Amino acid sequence: MPEKSEMANKNPKKANLLDHHSIKHVLDETVPEIVGSRGYVEDVRKSNIRLFMGSIIIVIALVAQFYKKKFPENRDFLIGCIALYVVFNVILQLFIHTKEKNAILFTYPPEGSFSSTGLVVSSKLPRFSDQYTLTIASADPKSISAGQPVELTKSVTKWFTRDGVLVEGVFWEDVLALVDKYTAEPKKKK
The missing domain is CATH 1.20.58 (Methane Monooxygenase Hydroxylase; Chain G, domain 1)
Structure with missing residues (x-):
């Protein structure tokens, strides 16, 4: 993990905090890196x-x-x-x-996974709002191995400094937690 923080310090990702398109773009460009770190390969078809x-x-x-x-x-x-x-x-x-739709990333299932479906990651940042919503769902919702969609809604102020620099460590933790939440085995009801 220190390598990622060193890279972030050398080449920080910066957004114009007065432009919600700029903020969404920086976040949307970072999400594929994070999801890819969990073994998901982008499906570009x-x-x-x-x-x-x-x-x-x-x-x-x-x-x-x-x-x-x-x-x-x-x-x-x-x-x-x-x-x-x-x-x-x-x-x-x-x-x-x-x-x-609002998808920013389609993936194949991870190598060696029992799942036969990849992910669809989509995002929303409404105009005049600071609430960024990231949704992870199955690429094939009708598949037997499809999980329930999970969602994270959080203020973008938690991920950016006053200068508009993305605090990648915090954003990585939040997105990785969301990926882990999606991939976690559902609890069986008795």
Whole structure:
């Protein structure tokens, strides 16, 4: 653990405390490191799908922009490109809204684990609020090995100094406790 604190002192993570997006970004960027330290490997398949869809949208825009014919002659082609651009953007937004939601991390199950499902870690920091909510749930909630979702809500003032530097040790402890709470065996009721 001293290595982590030494690294934190050499390269502190800093946020603008007047901007809740900056605060959320710093916290959201730190969570995958913490969850990864417990043996969870990030599942990037959904991110790759999103990047592929975005690439298709960019190609459509580039083809429309640099098509060899000038405007009056390429009118039908441009209308087709605009329609494809809109269709692929709608598909991309639906994918993000239905599959990713507020997720900041998808993982595979840890190596050697009896669980057949990874984690979905999501976060919220409402505007004009200091309450950051971190939720850990199963990547496949219908799986027999899926645990109950767990949640941590805490004021961001507990994790940042007055200068906006993240106190990583405290944040690591809180997130690791949440991961441990999710992975703990449920108590059997008699």
